[in-house]
Amino acid sequence: MTLPIPDETEFEAEMSRLRAAEAPFAVATVVRTLAATSAKPGAKALIDAAGTLRAGWLGGGCARTAIGRAARAAIAERQPRFVSIRPEELLEADGVTAGEEREGVHFARNGCPSKGSMDVFVEPVLPRPRLVICGTGPVARALAGISARFGFHRVVCAPGTEAAAWPCVEEVVDGHAPDSAARFHVVATQGMGDAPALRAAVASAADYVAFVGSRRKFAALSERLAAEGADRSALARVHAPAGLDIAAITPDEIALSILAEIVAHRRTGDRTATTAPVPDPLPDR
Template structure:
């Protein structure tokens, strides 16, 4: 732990570098505690407290556990660390979640209570677009304001003007070292279909789509399997891309694709409104 490092300065640097971390903030204390409300710490994925202070061993174990879970699912948490007798009064057990609060036991003699808000700060999700088609360019234009780190990979000679992607790659070999969730779209529309599909198959992502008809995708599947590429791998790429919203123009098709990606990106993050479901 390096308390001398400025937490806000380090946060700024890590966010600029798009490196994942957790910001843990003490929001309430009762009785004797080492850290007080307002104390902050930055926790890295390997469990290091790189800057700041949230107290000693009484708080650290529960906070680090919550930090690991937050980085895994992208959800913030409120951890309430209390002595065992207070947990018994509330009728909760250590490790139990109730009303959005995760309860943990304070084993220290101080018998204080600390509530710590654990917030994951993750890199922007990555959108990798392979191709120079009008749909590909519309995807780049629409995705950046939605908070995606956009990589566009295609022969640069195919563009009349350079699109404003976060990363622009000449050819179909994008850098996929970006540490984030990744969504891959092939939108070549006849310009390098096979090469782009091969590159897409090599990218580890939770979403692979091809902008084209099922018939065209089936034809490309035959060509690629004839080249020795496993059919199971090719079948990870689904076609056509996007939700069926009746899209016609490149901008509308890009919108339908981003809507489909949003469904995947936000899956499990919203609590259904029961009143609307009735």
């Protein structure tokens, strides 16, 4: 049987298309194989968030199904996965079951007659996280500027604002509305539409929401929004005042403190430290 040879040009082109669309995807790389497998070490594939293979080669449907599931999980969890696909008898011999995880290795069953085994590293490639900045004042402008080199898709939201006034950011929205894709949401309206901006922020389900203002001001505004029906638990999670306590005074210093808090939140949420050694997933037999 003649196996298809992956087209590297097509692979790179599809990766560029997915990146340009800011769509999440995963790169699956075959690390090791035993016995008969269609794909060999070094084979790669691009898999989208639905688990569909978009480019590359990973072998037959037996492997693709398991790797598609792993890709979906890796994208959802924002963490890479190491998958060991084995025939049932090899899983039983090692005392593991399909779907089990041990020391960072996720096991899956290979039901193909070939009885081959394959280890695959699945790495998620995620779009830039959306940083929504509400407001057009000094702190909002400082935050938009200082965050330019930190890998965010920056969105400035304010009624009446125009894209031409914000050439440094990726997106400008005229008004305040919940952004379902936002991971970080900073309300820096500073008296210019605080209530609608905060209402949209807490309704966005962002991982991090911050309010630039005093604790007293936020407490009063929070009570007002809660009385109007806003989710009290979401309001309780708002970082107010925004930013780490670095005794900031100027708009640039306040923006720096907010960005530092966002980076800390982003990295502690995205990274799971593991110190245990990863075992040899495919012992020679």
